[in-house]
Amino acid sequence: MIAIAIDDEPVALQVIEHHISKVPFIELKSTFTDAFMAIDYLQKQQVDLIFLDIKMPDISGIEFLRSLSIMPMVIFTTAYSEHAVLSFELDAIDYLLKPFSLARFLKACSKAHELYLLKAKKPDYSKNYLFVKDGYEHVKVEFAHILYIEASGNYTQIHLSDKCISSRITLTELLELLPKSEFVRCHRAFIVARSKMTKFDKTQILVADRVIPIGATYNDLKLV
The missing domain is CATH 2.40.50.1020 (LytTr DNA-binding domain)
Incomplete structure (x- = not known):
């Protein structure tokens, strides 16, 4: 799976980069501290998964997600718990509360990978x-x-x-x-x-x- 990470805190991105280095089925293509640069990137590149912070300057992770015309899978990474319900209404794969452990991160990635493989199977809708x-x-x-x-x-x-x-x-x-x-x-x-x-x-x-x-x-x- 191809992934990107968006967080206004460079240290948080470093944590995600470190954790992803332990996940063999995810390739982290790019990281962004500026959400608008990420939007520009997504208009040109295909991405399967986004690790997305919620509390960011100028635009929140929720607003960012709603602005996308093509919706990749999303795992929210945040220090705040109050948006958990809303994130799942937006079909987020998971909601990671900072600081999250490698084990918890791997669990979220595995959920995303399972859904990725399920989509790749291309269900036969001709069956009833x-x-x-x-x-x-x-x-x-x-x-x-x-x-x-x-x-x-x-x-x-x-x-x-x-x-x-x-x-x-x-x-x-x-x-x-x-x-x-x-x-x-x-x-x-x-x-x-x-x-x-x-x-x-x-x-x-x-x-x-x-x-x-x-x-x-x-x-x-x-x-x-």
């Missing part, structure tokens, strides 16, 4: 089903039977018309396997099947008897 791991078994899930999908702690709950399946697959990973025309993420913790929506407004969606919230960062979604 997928298999997910439920405990020790791989269970067939037909798209037509999915009502909505919910992140719940360390598990993802796939709510079907007749049952619920629990899996360790993440919401972000699962979204990559689902047909984009049939499913939409409306919240950091929810994906809904478009055909199962019975009512919606700017703040919520009704699926069967369940009210699904629409996250603040998903207000511009086209649901139909």
Whole structure:
């Protein structure tokens, strides 16, 4: 994977450079203390992963991410915890609180690598089903039977018309396997099947008897 790092503190970038030198599947192409120089770089170069600080002068990491037309995977690196929820609504791979250990850094990188490999597989959307791991078994899930999908702690709950399946697959990973025309993420913790929506407004969606919230960062979604 090709990565860059953005942080206004040179020492923080040195830590990331040191940690990445221990990660064989990530190549750090460049580092930036100026976020606007990073934007210019991203307009010319393809990048798979960004290590991104949040509290920076002139533009925050959140604002930086929202400004991108093509969204690479992002791991936030910050000394502040108050933006954690918002970062995951923006589909961040992970949120590292400074000072983070090498072990914690490796865990975040591994999550990014798993998603990178998943995307590289190019799921076959011509199929009308997928298999997910439920405990020790791989269970067939037909798209037509999915009502909505919910992140719940360390598990993802796939709510079907007749049952619920629990899996360790993440919401972000699962979204990559689902047909984009049939499913939409409306919240950091929810994906809904478009055909199962019975009512919606700017703040919520009704699926069967369940009210699904629409996250603040998903207000511009086209649901139909």
